[in-house]
Every structure is written in structure tokens, then in C-alpha cells.
Amino acid sequence: MPATRADALRNRETVLRAAARLFAAEGLEVSLERVAQRAGVGAGTVYRHFPSKATLVEAVFAQHLDDLVAAADRWAGRAPAGDALFGFLFEVIEKSARGKLLCDALVADRSWPHATFAASARRFGESLDRLLHHAKRVAAIDADLTATDVNALIAGCATLRSAHPSPARGTRLVWQMLDGLRRPGVTKGAGLRDGGGPRSCAECGHPLRVNSTGRPARYCSPACRQRARRRRLVS
Amino acid sequence: MPATRADALRNRETVLRAAARLFAAEGLEVSLERVAQRAGVGAGTVYRHFPSKATLVEAVFAQHLDDLVAAADRWAGRAPAGDALFGFLFEVIEKSARGKLLCDALVADRSWPHATFAASARRFGESLDRLLHHAKRVAAIDADLTATDVNALIAGCATLRSAHPSPARGTRLVWQMLDGLRRPGVTKGAGLRDGGGPRSCAECGHPLRVNSTGRPARYCSPACRQRARRRRLVS
Amino acid sequence: MPATRADALRNRETVLRAAARLFAAEGLEVSLERVAQRAGVGAGTVYRHFPSKATLVEAVFAQHLDDLVAAADRWAGRAPAGDALFGFLFEVIEKSARGKLLCDALVADRSWPHATFAASARRFGESLDRLLHHAKRVAAIDADLTATDVNALIAGCATLRSAHPSPARGTRLVWQMLDGLRRPGVTKGAGLRDGGGPRSCAECGHPLRVNSTGRPARYCSPACRQRARRRRLVS
Amino acid sequence: MPATRADALRNRETVLRAAARLFAAEGLEVSLERVAQRAGVGAGTVYRHFPSKATLVEAVFAQHLDDLVAAADRWAGRAPAGDALFGFLFEVIEKSARGKLLCDALVADRSWPHATFAASARRFGESLDRLLHHAKRVAAIDADLTATDVNALIAGCATLRSAHPSPARGTRLVWQMLDGLRRPGVTKGAGLRDGGGPRSCAECGHPLRVNSTGRPARYCSPACRQRARRRRLVS
DNA sequence: TATGAATGAGAATTCATTCAT
DNA sequence: CATGAATGAATTCTCATTCAT
Structure with a gap:
């Protein structure tokens, strides 16, 4: 052996x-x-x-889910819990959008009887549940949001992302969508968009690294700053 | 002949x-x-x-787009303009979610060289532009939202809708997503959710028919009222 | 149509x-x-x-059985009933021996679930039963010989026939085998072999046409007469 | 080494x-x-x-033939010579019927050019010839029965045996067939069936061990006695 | 013109045989 | 020498497309 x-x-x-x-x-x-x-x-x-071909497809799906589980574990420790969840969601969406067929991996839970896939799907569900649990504890999202909901959301956002001809613009829209999930009075108000200065890129919505000193960043990268400038010039 | x-x-x-x-x-x-x-x-x-088979697929897509154009024209006259746009979007999403392949019709603009489809796609784009234009005039949505964005949004929401095992819950999430598009201070605040009484179903978010007399409806149907009641009992 | x-x-x-x-x-x-x-x-x-290939195999088998049914019906009217049965068996064996796989058609009754084949197999079974019934009435064969027995016998004799390098010799042996089925005191004794003159070819065993006049034939054909002569010369 | x-x-x-x-x-x-x-x-x-696979098949065939040669040598010394031959034939048939493909080993003499198989086939032919020779000397079988004939007979009987759904009944029919080989006036009359008490099982035809004392056995085993009894009760 | 039979390139899958470890 | 992975030709079956009736 x-x-x-x-x-x-x-x-x-x-x-x-x-x-x-x-x-x-x-x-x-x-x-x-x-x-x-x-x-x-x-x-x-x-x-x-x-x-068989089905086995191969299954293995690809399982591999994708395993990658996502690894990502979830990376985000799990971050604080605040709301940002951890949303950061994770964003990463999942970006990864799934590369090939929109991979979304099927998230959605087709029940119909795949094979062991490998089922195990990966279970692990993914558990990781997601953990992130959701923490986010709910800090009231970052509605208490009735389930893992099933989030799976569908990921599939939808990944589709949106890959359907948009402009990756940057697609990403921006995805963030806008995800914002719809935040508990109004709590994270959304104080968090990424309105008050206290933006904590997400004003162009693409990606979360910004928080610097304790100096002027808070408006964009996540020079590329986004440039894009915003172009946009201002055009209009 | x-x-x-x-x-x-x-x-x-x-x-x-x-x-x-x-x-x-x-x-x-x-x-x-x-x-x-x-x-x-x-x-x-x-x-x-x-x-050829491609021709047939194209014709089916074109037919789908033509149906959507008809829907757009039906919504075009409604006021307020924001509600017209969102009502239209919701209808498109529901129709496209039935067979998720029909989303491709919205997204695949460039790769379809055939005349029939191109004409339908152009007409659809024009109808959508008209609705967007009006909605922007009343500041219901951000001024920089383009028809391309909306196409991607529709595809994403339709996927979300059809990916969710529960149709009602899927619809609810779609509305939550679409809400993310509304201009914060304007339509969203005054419109469907918060003040002035709900104009959309409190359970699934579907727009409500406005009755000029009597007590304003909270739910779009008995089914949703019942679902809300069950939810209250559980929690 | x-x-x-x-x-x-x-x-x-x-x-x-x-x-x-x-x-x-x-x-x-x-x-x-x-x-x-x-x-x-x-x-x-x-x-x-x-x-599917199975369907084709089945159709070939069914066709073979249908041919055999036709042969059975041709023999059915002949008298005496014992000769009708044995003539039929001989024909079946000759036809099945051409391709030894066709024997499977006779044996595989139960395992073929398809309608076409099942119908042909049933028809064949009925034809065979009819011949057996008549042969038993004249006590040409043992009363306990069943159609199942005969199916296996046919398969065996066809194999013997096709396994022998010399067709004539194989045929001869087949007749000898079939003779084992005849009721001792009745057909066999008086009939084909010992007393009263042979009613089957002395070389290959094939039943002889009975001519009411003239000297009874010893061989079924000039070919067999010649073969017998050669054999006498050699020994 | x-x-x-x-x-x-x-x-x-x-x-x-x-x-x-x-x-x-x-x-x-x-x-x-x-x-x-x-x-x-x-x-x-x-x-x-x-x-190569052909080599393996050949080796299996050769092995089978070698087993049969061993069996032939075991039977060779027995007397009377006719019983030795028929006992051997029966054993060969039973062994070959287990997997009907092994019959091919007996029949495919000429087409196998490989040395191993050819040697085994030759040895088998010689053993068979010896048994035939002795049986002919006591006039148990016709003088013109050749080893080639017997090979084909074995193949046929093995097929018959394995084609019959009931092993016991198949065995019975095989014995009936083999009886067709016996010289009428000699072995058959005096030998296994009619006079002097049966020396083969009245149910399945298997040769009986001869006990010099006591009442001669009618059945080869309790199983056959029971079967015969059931048959009597039914009729 | 409508029909549905014929075509044949290609897809999934198997397996005898070879070869690197 | 044993192992079992790699190979690729062959096999069953499908389907878009053409064509005879």
C-alpha cells in the first residue's frame, strides 16, 4: 500500500x-x-x-465543499461574529461563482446519496451553523435565518456574481444583497455602511481592514479607488 | 399558401x-x-x-423574453414608479425561477448571434430601461443601477428562489434581497416596510393590492396569514 | 402507418x-x-x-421458437402419433444444432421476462404439450415425460449433434438417444429397430416414408445408402 | 530458485x-x-x-481433462467392463455439467494448438479408448462406437443434465440416454435394468453399490427412495 | 408538407494487456 | 517477483440531423 x-x-x-x-x-x-x-x-x-461519471462529479463537489469548510474555519475565530459570517459568505460566493455549477453542490444536499459527498455536505452544514449561531448571538442577523436559507442565498449571489459581465460591479451588487440580511438596527446601522465611517470598500463593498490610526480607508485597493475615480469623471 | x-x-x-x-x-x-x-x-x-436545436433553444429564450416584455408593459403605467419596477422584477423572477435555465436568456446577451433572439433581447432591454428610468426619477433606486445590473440581479434572485426548498421562504428572501436595492432614505423608509403601514405582505413580501376602503391588508393571502400565525405560536 | x-x-x-x-x-x-x-x-x-442488445437476442430466440412452433403444427396431424413426436423432435434438434446458442431459447424459459419471448415460449410449450399428449395416448412414450424433460433433451441432443464432427454420425447418435425414450414393449420393439422391418433409415436413423407397395426402403436417401456401403467396404 | x-x-x-x-x-x-x-x-x-487469457482458459480445460483421466483410470480396473465404461461416462457428465463450458474442453480438440492442452486431450483420448476397447470386448456396446462419438455424447448429456431444472430428473434422463448405447441383447438385458434385479437406482439411475449379502438395494440413497415414494403417492 | 426511419459521430464504460514501483 | 496502476481499443447505446415515402 x-x-x-x-x-x-x-x-x-x-x-x-x-x-x-x-x-x-x-x-x-x-x-x-x-x-x-x-x-x-x-x-x-x-x-x-x-x-462512473457521477462519482467524479460527486468528488468535485465534495472537494469544493471541503475547500469551503476550510474557509469557514479560517473565518470562525474572527470578531465581530457578524463580520466573520459575512466575510465567509463573500468568500464562498466568490469561489462558487467561478463555475456556477458548483452552486449545485450547496443546493443538492438531499439528492446525493453517496457517502463522500454526504460527509462533506454535513461538515459544511456544521461549519455554517456555527457561524450562524455566533452571528445570531450578537444579533447581527435575524434569528430565523437558517442554513437552508443561506445555502440558497449563496447559490443566488454566486449566480448574480457570475452573471454580471463586470466582476467588480457584480461583487458590489452581491455585497448590497448581503446587506439585506443584516439586522436593521444593529450591524447594518453601525456597521459597514452608514455611521461611524465605512468599514467596507465604497466601490466593491469588500470589508476593509481596520487601521487603528490614521485616516480610515475608503477603498479596499488602489484598483477600486481608480475605478471610483473613473466613474466620477464619466458622470 | x-x-x-x-x-x-x-x-x-x-x-x-x-x-x-x-x-x-x-x-x-x-x-x-x-x-x-x-x-x-x-x-x-x-x-x-x-x-437546428440551437435555433429552437433560441426561440424558446426569445419567447420567454417577449413574455417578460409584455409583463414590463403591464407594470409600466403603475404608480409609484418604484413599486412598478419592483413588482416587475418580482414577476420576472418568479417566471424565470420555474425553469432556472430561462435565466440564461437574460444573461447570454452577447453570445447569441441570431436575429430573433437579439431583437427580443433588445426589446426587453428597452422595457427594462424605461422602468429603471422612471424609478430613478422618483429616486426609488440608486442612479447608477444599470439594466446590466438588473439582468444579473434577476438571474441571481431566480436562482435563489428556485434553490430554496420552500417556495414561500424563497420568495421572502428574494424580497429581502431586492430591498437592498432601494435608496435608503426614500422608498424603503417610506415605502414597503416601515412607516405608513405595510404595502407588501408581512410574511412573503409580495406587494399588496391597495384597497381604497377598509382596513389595509397585512398579508397577500390567507396562506401567508396562517404561516405568520404559526410562526408567532412557535416563537 | x-x-x-x-x-x-x-x-x-x-x-x-x-x-x-x-x-x-x-x-x-x-x-x-x-x-x-x-x-x-x-x-x-x-x-x-x-x-437494446438483450431485446435483439430475445427477438432472435422468439423467432427461432416461432419457427419451431410452425414445425410442430406441420407434424401434429401425422400418424402414428409417436412418429409425429419423434419427427418433430428430430427437426427441432437439427434446426437448433445449427447454432448451439439457440438451445438456450428452449431452456431459459423462466429467466426471460420480456413479453415477445414469453409469448413465443408459451406457444412452443403448448405445441409440444399437444404432441406429447397424443404420443402418450398411443403409449409411444412414458406417461411421466414432461415438456420440461423434452426441452432439456432437445438441448442435449442439439449439443451432441453440433459437437460431433461428422453431421451424419451425429444425427445417427441423436436417433439412438431418442430411441431411449420410446416405451420398450410398444413402439421401440415393433417399430423402428428390431422386428417387422425398419421404419427408420439404417444409416442415419431418420424416419422413412412408408411406401404401401414395393420393397420397403432401408435408407432415407441415396447419400445414406452410399455411406453405408462405404462403411461395409472399410470393415 | x-x-x-x-x-x-x-x-x-x-x-x-x-x-x-x-x-x-x-x-x-x-x-x-x-x-x-x-x-x-x-x-x-x-x-x-x-x-494471455487464452492460455489460462486452456490450462483450465487441460486441468479438467486431467481430472477426467484420473477418473478413467479409477474406473478402468472395474468389472464388468461395460459398467466401468458407463460409470465413467456418468462421472464425466456430472463433472462437466457443473459448468457447461467445460464440455467445450471435450469437443474443441482440433482448434487448440497449445501443447499443454493437446497433451491432456491426447491422454484423455487414450484413457477413453482403453475403456471403449474393453467394453467392446465384452460386447457391451456396438463395435463402431468411437471416442469421437463418446466425446459428443458426453457434451450432449452434460448439456441435458445442466439444462434440466431438476438435477435428479436430469440425471435420470441421462441414464436413459446412455442406455440407448448398450448392445440390446447383452448388457442391457442382463445388466443394469431388467433381469437379475436392478443394479442402478430405480429413481435416478445412478449405479448401485453391490452388496454380496442382504436384500439388494433399489435406490442409491434415502433421498431417492423418498422421491420415488412421493411420486407413487401422487399418481 | 408531415412523418418517422436511417445515419453515424460520439459518449460512457469495460477489460485484456503492459509497465513502473 | 508481486503488485496494481495505466493504457487504449472495443462495445453498448444516444441523439442531432438528413432523407425517403
Whole structure:
């Protein structure tokens, strides 16, 4: 088991990566022949690792969810809890928007009977629940917002993001949408937009790093500052 | 030839309807054989009217856009202008969410070179622009919201709507998202939610019919009233 | 329905014949591509008429059984009843031995759930039962011989027949085997072998036509007479 | 090299046994991967011992023939010679019927060019010839029955045996068939069935052990006695 | 003109065989 | 030497498109 496994595992990873890229770029209907070609292996090798196309799709979805779980854990410790949740949501959306088919991974919970995927989906659900729980404790969001809601929201925002021809503008709209979730009197009022100075980029809405000294930043990056300037000149 | 043309037109319509239903229900990959069967005609007849599958898909998309244009014209006259826009958006989203593939019609502007579709897409864009223009005049939405933005928004909201297992809850979330578009101090404050009594269903957010007499309605339907009551009892 | 059907039916027959020949000659594992080539049609055409390979195999089996039913009906009227049965068995065996896979058609009764085959198998069973019934009435065979027994016997004799490198010798052995079925005191004793002159070919065992006048024939054909002569010369 | 050879030989045997079982149970089309799995070795090991699938099939066939040769030698000494032949035939048929593909081993003489198989086939032919020779000397069978005939007979009877849904009934029919081979006036009359008490089971036809004392047995086993009783009660 | 049969390129999948570890 | 991963040709089946009736 230890000897050849290194090789095989490397191959498995290669195939998985190739499949993820092709699925994201061209949809689930790409032929496995092309996946194999892109991965630089024979068709049989793909089937050795993934006994059917459904298995491969499942593995790609599971991999995506696992990435998201890792992201959730990274955000989990941050404070305030509301910002942790929204930062996580934003990252999920950006990652899922790359290939809109990956949203299906979030939505299709029940219909996937396979073990690998189910485990990943469960883990993702738990991570999300934890973030939601904390956000509710600080009243950053409505108490009745469920993980199911958030899954649908992510799918919707990812679609919006990828449907918009301008990535920056799409991102901006996504933030505006997500703002609709915040508890009116609490986070939204005091938080990212209105009072106390903006804590999110005025151009793309991305959360800003808070500097304790100096003048608070208005934009998350020079790129956004430039874009805003162009916009002002045009109008 | 006028005699046969009536026949042929009827056939064309039949095929188009069958295709629209099947595409919405099962996706664009249904075979033309099944479309023909569902329409009750032979495969050859489908090809007589739509020389390729792409043409048929295009026609279905165009038809969908034309329906939306009709809806836009229906809402165009309503006042206030903000409500007209949001009512229209809601209708579009609901219609597009039935078969999520129809969102593609809104998004795929550039890649469809065919004349029929392009014309429908242009008409849809014009109708949307008109509604946006009026809404901006009464400051219901930000001045920098473009038709492109709205197209992406519709796609996103339709996805959210169809991704949520509960239609009512999905609709609710969509309204919450759309609210994020309203100009803070203006429509949102005075309009659908806070002061002056609700003009949208307190449960699902759907716009309410305004009755000039009697006590203003809180819910759009008995179903929503019941749902709200259940929610109160639970909490 | 009447117009194109002639063509399609002809094609169906062509495919069926080609499949029957190839299956008999090379076994069930011939590819459908080759069947199509042999029939002179495209692969898709085979699938239009027989939606899966199993269906095609079934159709070939059913066709074989139907041929056998026709043979049974031809023999049914003959007298004496014992000769009718044995003549039929001989014909079945000869026909089934051409491609030994066709024996499976007789044996696989229960495992084939498809309607076409089941109907043919039932018809074959009924024809066989009728012949058995009459043969038992004249005590040509044991009363406890069932149709199931006979099916297995046919399969066995057909295998024997096709396994023997010499067709004539194989046929001879088959007759010897079948003779084992005859009721000792009745048909066998008085009939084909010992007393009263042979009623079956002394070389290959095939039943002889009975001529009411002239010297009774010893061989069924000049070929057999010649073979017997050669055998005498050798020994 | 003697050290490793023991290992290798054991592996060869393991693979051969696994292949024999799988071929008998599921046919020659089982994949070599499954053979390897069943044998508990890697696919490469199978190929080390049997350079191609045909070689493996040949080895299984040869092994089967060698088993039969051993059986023939066991029967060879028995008297009377006729019973030795028929006892041997019965054993061969039972063994070959377990997996009907093994009959092919008997029939496919000419088409197998490989040395191993050819040697086994020759040995089998010689053993069979010896039994036939002795049986002819006591006039138990016709003088013109050849080894080729017997090969075909075995194949036929094995097919009959395995084609019959009831093993007992199939065995019975096989004995009835084999009886057709006996020289009328000699063995059959005096031998297994009619005079002097039966020397074969009255139910299944299996040869009975001859006890020099006590009442001669009518059935080969309690199972057959019970079956016969049931049959009597029914009729 | 409508029909539905025919076509054949391509997709998923299997498996005998080879080869790197 | 054993292992089991890699290979790729072959097989079953589908479907967009064409064409005879």
C-alpha cells in the first residue's frame, strides 16, 4: 500500500483538478475523454479512480465543499461574529461563482446519496451553523435565518456574481444583497455602511481592514479607488 | 399558401410550447425526439420550423423574453414608479425561477448571434430601461443601477428562489434581497416596510393590492396569514 | 402507418436475419456494429428496432421458437402419433444444432421476462404439450415425460449433434438417444429397430416414408445408402 | 530458485483453481481482474503464469481433462467392463455439467494448438479408448462406437443434465440416454435394468453399490427412495 | 408538407494487456 | 517477483440531423 500509492494519489489529484476546471468552465457535460486528455492520462485511469461519471462529479463537489469548510474555519475565530459570517459568505460566493455549477453542490444536499459527498455536505452544514449561531448571538442577523436559507442565498449571489459581465460591479451588487440580511438596527446601522465611517470598500463593498490610526480607508485597493475615480469623471 | 400557413403556424406554436415546458422541467439536454413526441408531431416537423436545436433553444429564450416584455408593459403605467419596477422584477423572477435555465436568456446577451433572439433581447432591454428610468426619477433606486445590473440581479434572485426548498421562504428572501436595492432614505423608509403601514405582505413580501376602503391588508393571502400565525405560536 | 411501414419492416427483418446468422455462427458476443454492417444498415437503425442488445437476442430466440412452433403444427396431424413426436423432435434438434446458442431459447424459459419471448415460449410449450399428449395416448412414450424433460433433451441432443464432427454420425447418435425414450414393449420393439422391418433409415436413423407397395426402403436417401456401403467396404 | 519456485507454484495453483470456479460459474467472459481478486493476487501475477487469457482458459480445460483421466483410470480396473465404461461416462457428465463450458474442453480438440492442452486431450483420448476397447470386448456396446462419438455424447448429456431444472430428473434422463448405447441383447438385458434385479437406482439411475449379502438395494440413497415414494403417492 | 426511419459521430464504460514501483 | 496502476481499443447505446415515402 505505501509503495505505489504516491503515484496513484498524484494521478487522482491530477484528474480531480482537471475535472474541476473543465466542469467549471464548460459544464458537467464535458466528456470524460476530454477530462482524461486534460489530465494527461488514459480514459481507463479516470475510471480506475472514479468508477462512473457521477462519482467524479460527486468528488468535485465534495472537494469544493471541503475547500469551503476550510474557509469557514479560517473565518470562525474572527470578531465581530457578524463580520466573520459575512466575510465567509463573500468568500464562498466568490469561489462558487467561478463555475456556477458548483452552486449545485450547496443546493443538492438531499439528492446525493453517496457517502463522500454526504460527509462533506454535513461538515459544511456544521461549519455554517456555527457561524450562524455566533452571528445570531450578537444579533447581527435575524434569528430565523437558517442554513437552508443561506445555502440558497449563496447559490443566488454566486449566480448574480457570475452573471454580471463586470466582476467588480457584480461583487458590489452581491455585497448590497448581503446587506439585506443584516439586522436593521444593529450591524447594518453601525456597521459597514452608514455611521461611524465605512468599514467596507465604497466601490466593491469588500470589508476593509481596520487601521487603528490614521485616516480610515475608503477603498479596499488602489484598483477600486481608480475605478471610483473613473466613474466620477464619466458622470 | 395562406391555408397551409395557418396549419404550419399552429404547429410551430405547439412545438415551441412543448419545448419550453420540457426545457424548463428537464434542462436543455432533452432530445428533440422527446420534444417532437410531446408536441405530437414528427421529428422532421420540428426541423422544418427550427433548422437546428440551437435555433429552437433560441426561440424558446426569445419567447420567454417577449413574455417578460409584455409583463414590463403591464407594470409600466403603475404608480409609484418604484413599486412598478419592483413588482416587475418580482414577476420576472418568479417566471424565470420555474425553469432556472430561462435565466440564461437574460444573461447570454452577447453570445447569441441570431436575429430573433437579439431583437427580443433588445426589446426587453428597452422595457427594462424605461422602468429603471422612471424609478430613478422618483429616486426609488440608486442612479447608477444599470439594466446590466438588473439582468444579473434577476438571474441571481431566480436562482435563489428556485434553490430554496420552500417556495414561500424563497420568495421572502428574494424580497429581502431586492430591498437592498432601494435608496435608503426614500422608498424603503417610506415605502414597503416601515412607516405608513405595510404595502407588501408581512410574511412573503409580495406587494399588496391597495384597497381604497377598509382596513389595509397585512398579508397577500390567507396562506401567508396562517404561516405568520404559526410562526408567532412557535416563537 | 401503412406508407413507410413496408420499408421499416423489411429493414427489421434484415437485421433480425443478420443477427440470427451471426449469433448462430459466432455466439452472442458479436458486436452490434457487426450485426449492423452485415445487415447493411447503420448502428442506429438496429437500435431503433431493438432498443437494446438483450431485446435483439430475445427477438432472435422468439423467432427461432416461432419457427419451431410452425414445425410442430406441420407434424401434429401425422400418424402414428409417436412418429409425429419423434419427427418433430428430430427437426427441432437439427434446426437448433445449427447454432448451439439457440438451445438456450428452449431452456431459459423462466429467466426471460420480456413479453415477445414469453409469448413465443408459451406457444412452443403448448405445441409440444399437444404432441406429447397424443404420443402418450398411443403409449409411444412414458406417461411421466414432461415438456420440461423434452426441452432439456432437445438441448442435449442439439449439443451432441453440433459437437460431433461428422453431421451424419451425429444425427445417427441423436436417433439412438431418442430411441431411449420410446416405451420398450410398444413402439421401440415393433417399430423402428428390431422386428417387422425398419421404419427408420439404417444409416442415419431418420424416419422413412412408408411406401404401401414395393420393397420397403432401408435408407432415407441415396447419400445414406452410399455411406453405408462405404462403411461395409472399410470393415 | 527452488525456494521461490514453491511459492510460484502455489500461486499458479491458486489462480488456476479460482479461474476454474469462476469460469464454471459465470462463463469464460469473466474478467481477469476478477480472477485475480478471487485468487487473492494481483493482475500481474496472473499474467506471469498465464501469458494471455487464452492460455489460462486452456490450462483450465487441460486441468479438467486431467481430472477426467484420473477418473478413467479409477474406473478402468472395474468389472464388468461395460459398467466401468458407463460409470465413467456418468462421472464425466456430472463433472462437466457443473459448468457447461467445460464440455467445450471435450469437443474443441482440433482448434487448440497449445501443447499443454493437446497433451491432456491426447491422454484423455487414450484413457477413453482403453475403456471403449474393453467394453467392446465384452460386447457391451456396438463395435463402431468411437471416442469421437463418446466425446459428443458426453457434451450432449452434460448439456441435458445442466439444462434440466431438476438435477435428479436430469440425471435420470441421462441414464436413459446412455442406455440407448448398450448392445440390446447383452448388457442391457442382463445388466443394469431388467433381469437379475436392478443394479442402478430405480429413481435416478445412478449405479448401485453391490452388496454380496442382504436384500439388494433399489435406490442409491434415502433421498431417492423418498422421491420415488412421493411420486407413487401422487399418481 | 408531415412523418418517422436511417445515419453515424460520439459518449460512457469495460477489460485484456503492459509497465513502473 | 508481486503488485496494481495505466493504457487504449472495443462495445453498448444516444441523439442531432438528413432523407425517403
